[in-house]
Amino acid sequence: MIVVGAGLAGLAAAAEAAEAGRTVLLLDQEGEQSLGGQAWWSFGGLFFVDSPEQRRLRIRDSVELAWQDWTGTAGFDRPEDELPRQWARAYVEFAATEKRSWLRQMGHRVVPVVGWAERGGYLADGPGNSVPRFHVTWGTGPGVVEPFARRVRAAAGAGKLKFCFRHRVDALTVTNGVVDGVAGTILEPTDTPRGEPSSRQGAGSFELRAQAVIVASGGIGGNHDLVRKAWPERLGSPPAHMLSGVPEHVDGRMIGITEQAGGQVINRDRMWHYVEGITNWDPIWPLHGIRILPGPSSLWLDATGRRLPSPLYPGFDTLGTLEYLRQTGYDHSWFILTRKIIAREFALSGSEQNPDLTGRDRRAMLTSRLGGRVPGPVQAFVDHGEDFVTARSLRGLVDGMNKITGGEPHLDAAAVKAEVAARDADATNAFGKDGQLTAIRGARKYLGDRLTRVARPHRLLDPAAGPLIAVRLHVLTRKTLGGLHTDLSARVLGSGGEPVPGLYAAGEAAGFGGGGMHGYRSLEGTFLGGCLFSGRIAGRAAAAATAG
Ligand SMILES: Cc1cc2nc3c(=O)[nH]c(=O)nc-3n(C[C@H](O)[C@H](O)[C@H](O)COP(=O)(O)OP(=O)(O)OC[C@H]3O[C@@H](n4cnc5c(N)ncnc54)[C@H](O)[C@@H]3O)c2cc1C
Secondary structure, three states, X not given: OEEEOOEHHHHHHHHHHHHOOOOEEEEEOOOHHHOEHHHHHOOOEEEOOOOXXXXXXXXXXXXXXXXXXXXXXXOOOOHHHHHXXXXXXXXXXXXXXXXXXXXXXXXXXXXXOOEOOOOOOOOOOOOOOOOOOEEEEOOHHHHHHHHHHHHHHHHHHOOOEEEEEOEEEEEEEEEOOEEEEXXXXXXXXXXXXXOOOOOOOEEEEEEEEOOOEEEOOOOOOOXXXXXXXXXXXXXXXXXXXXXXXXXXXOOOHHHHHHHHOOOOEEXXXXXXXXXXXXXXXXXXXXXXXXXXXXXOOOEEEEOXXXXXXXXXXXXXXXXXXXXXXXXXXXXXXXXXXXXXXXXXXXXXXXXXXXXXXXXXXXXXXXXXXXXXXXXXXXXXXXXXXXXXXXXXXXXXHHHHHHHXXXXXXXXXXXXXXXXXXXXXXXXXXXXXXXXXXHHHHHHOOOHHHHHHXXXXXXXXXXXXXXXXXXXXXXXXXXXXXXXXXXXXXXXEEOOOOOEEEEEEEOHHHEOOOOOOOOOOOOOOOOHHHHHHHHHHHHHHHHHHHOOO
């Protein structure tokens, strides 16, 4: 059996197939140093439902509530959503049952405080998580990859699996309508560090045969041409300037190659890009951007200085905010906050941005998350990041904001002051009517938020909370929500809805299952789990189909 892609989905599929007795070739265009793909860089946030961690924090969750949240967020509305919807249901049930114990038995652990991502802010059955469900892996992305890397290495040791690094697949081979192998280019060896662009210079070619091929090649987020091509009208025009939240190898090329062999792509126009991207001052890949995982307190202004409407508060509705911002005519927006807010509320997504969690250093974690000081990696952005402005006065802050954009568009200090003053008046009103302040007060009733994520409400202009900070935010490409149409056994379907014999797909290339199990939007932390779930199904199904 051949697995294309040694990211998380490919590792899960390969481990399952090898342990079921198949002989597996695991191919990747990158070198061994990149094993684990995007997942290694990830924050390791996982969606669990009704976990012991939730229960310990008095969070009452259930499959029914999670399913209501999922469907309210996904907005499935197309005939081709039938299988993605079934994948979603199976995944939510998996997240409520076997997912945690399966991972735990492989040594995986999570941080005890459960995060509350995508808070929604609409009606009870609309988009968003009704309860906190974002469980951060102890060890972040590398901690998610570790058990699966161990399993495939053990399979290699037992002679059941062979790694083929620097093998770039350029075509699937098809004989009498059956996918029976891959052909491609052997790329020259590389010692380029993980995540950096590696050479595409060929050093030979290969052709390999197999009874089944599993495509686990990731999405399109590193290829801005493909992102722009697939950009849907409902999100306005694609930004002229975007950052990349993924390495360059997330090039989407293999999805086109699979289409050429008869596989169908559905929901190509559904993507999950962030609106809180900042330019990495210490980049690893081209246009490298980092996503801020924001707490709810920053004041969010569009490029012209107007406050975003309710409920587009930080961390509430990623895609709704993207849709709104694309109508403003500008590519960037702004957070205005205080030192007190940044210290408590800014988390940066990415394993390398969280050395305390990634290094499993309890003492460093307690100091950086509870100590009240700005965490080191965040402070590095304040000090070196081209999108950050710090000032003691609002006037000085606006001057700095105009300086870094070259005044395009020019921000009027009086207009910004009016937005800040209106918000500040509500912050000190024991009653109040500002939806964002109400949401902040509500969030602080949750122990996890009060301890680690949400600053006590205060005036932005309170000198004791300062200095003031402004952050210019960019659109950051990340996840591909649509993909190869697959049935519940991860078999790739053709345009007529029939399986393409011999062909399977998993992970982001398959829209995390079915060709888009998230529909239009995600509840967050659902991507890594989607790779594990679909990879496991693909590996088991392909192994069963080739038995004997
Ligand atoms: C910084 C960051 C933070 C994230 N945080 C989270 C989080 O907290 N929670 C969450 O759920 N998700 C998160 N994600 C998303 C998640 O990590 C990805 O969606 C997931 O890891 C994708 O895995 P994959 O195996 O499908 O694809 P990939 O990881 O992209 O792996 C695909 C592999 O296929 C190889 N490949 C592609 N084409 C070819 C070809 N033609 N021939 C040979 N090889 C090929 C690539 O080189 C690559 O190694 C994050 C992602 C990033 C980058």
